[in-house]
Amino acid sequence: MPELPEVETVRMGLAKWVTGRTIDTAEVLHPRAIRRHLPGDAHFAAVLADRTILDISRRGKYLWLPLDSGDAIIGHLGMSGQLLTQPADAPDEKHLRVRFTFTDGGPQLRFVDQRTFGGLSVSEGGAELPDEISHIARDPMDPLFDEEAFVARIRGRHTEVKRALLDQTLISGVGNIYADEALWRAKLHGTRPTDQLTRPAVKRLLGHVRDILGEAIVAGGTSFDELYVNVNGESGYFDRSLNAYGRESEPCHRCGAPIRREQFMNRSSFSCPRCQPRPRG
Numbered sequence: 001m002p003e004l005p006e007v008e009t010v011r012m013g014l015a016k017w018v019t020g021r022t023i024d025t026a027e028v029l030h031p032r033a034i035r036r037h038l039p040g041d042a043h044f045a046a047v048l049a050d051r052t053i054l055d056i057s058r059r060g061k062y063l064w065l066p067l068d069s070g071d072a073i074i075g076h077l078g079m080s081g082q083l084l085t086q087p088a089d090a091p092d093e094k095h096l097r098v099r100f101t102f103t104d105g106g107p108q109l110r111f112v113d114q115r116t117f118g119g120l121s122v123s124e125g126g127a128e129l130p131d132e133i134s135h136i137a138r139d140p141m142d143p144l145f146d147e148e149a150f151v152a153r154i155r156g157r158h159t160e161v162k163r164a165l166l167d168q169t170l171i172s173g174v175g176n177i178y179a180d181e182a183l184w185r186a187k188l189h190g191t192r193p194t195d196q197l198t199r200p201a202v203k204r205l206l207g208h209v210r211d212i213l214g215e216a217i218v219a220g221g222t223s224f225d226e227l228y229v230n231v232n233g234e235s236g237y238f239d240r241s242l243n244a245y246g247r248e249s250e251p252c253h254r255c256g257a258p259i260r261r262e263q264f265m266n267r268s269s270f271s272c273p274r275c276q277p278r279p280r281g
């Protein structure tokens with residue numbers, strides 16, 4: 001499942017290929033891909049024709065493409081969605097859901113999604129920030145992320161630290177993989193209560209989150225899933241530098257103890273039993 005670094009990699013690729021181009025047609029090949037666009041596919045095509053894409057923006061794992069009409073296209077990749085740029089004469093992908101052609105006749109933008117959990121929609125007047133995603137907190141790579149406010153809010157809550165990292169209204173873009181990696185670096189077990197963390201401990205954890213997301217963006221993301229590929233169809237390689245996630249029973253890179261796997265929020269969590277002891281209680 002794509003996390004922030006993967007979506008950011010896609011954003012950077014799209015920014016290079018589609019910014020400033022004018023949409024000619026928006027063809028929906030599978031209605032499920034635009035199920036969040038309630039007025040339907042004819043309306044989707046009509047409001048996008050002849051519109052110029054001004055930029056590619058991101059909030060958490062959502063992308064939005066501001067248009068010269070003041071509207072925006074919102075995109076979410078779900079489990080397996082891809083936004084690809086392809087030459088106009090490239091054969092259709094098996095799971096091609098939406099195709100954008102451009103007035104310049106250049107490469108098409110294609111939304112390909114095998115499992116169709118992802119999707120596209122048009123946000124009316126959403127060019128600045130679509131209402132649909134305004135509840136999502138900024139991510140820690142965002143220059144306007146408010147670090148002091150985050151530290152105060154997380155310490156003011158009675159919750160578990162991993163649960164807080166995954167809460168998109170508190171901090172966005174940190175999914176299961178990168179939460180486990182940041183907690184390993186910070187030597188914190190995911191069930192540690194946030195109201196018992198010191199300010200320096202929260203700041204250290206946040207620093208690790210930033211480092212990991214930054215490293216993963218440079219590496220082009222992590223791809224456990226063959227379905228996740230970036231805009232050019234290449235996989236990321238951050239998975240080679242993981243210390244906790246997916247390493248059950250393998251030795252901890254710091255102390256040698258076998259990494260343990262536990263169930264948490266219906267997903268697997270990986271941690272070192274020696275470096276990251278469970279809280280007493």
Ligand SMILES: [Zn+2]
Pocket residue numbers: 252253254255256257272273274275276
């Ligand atoms: Zn260890």
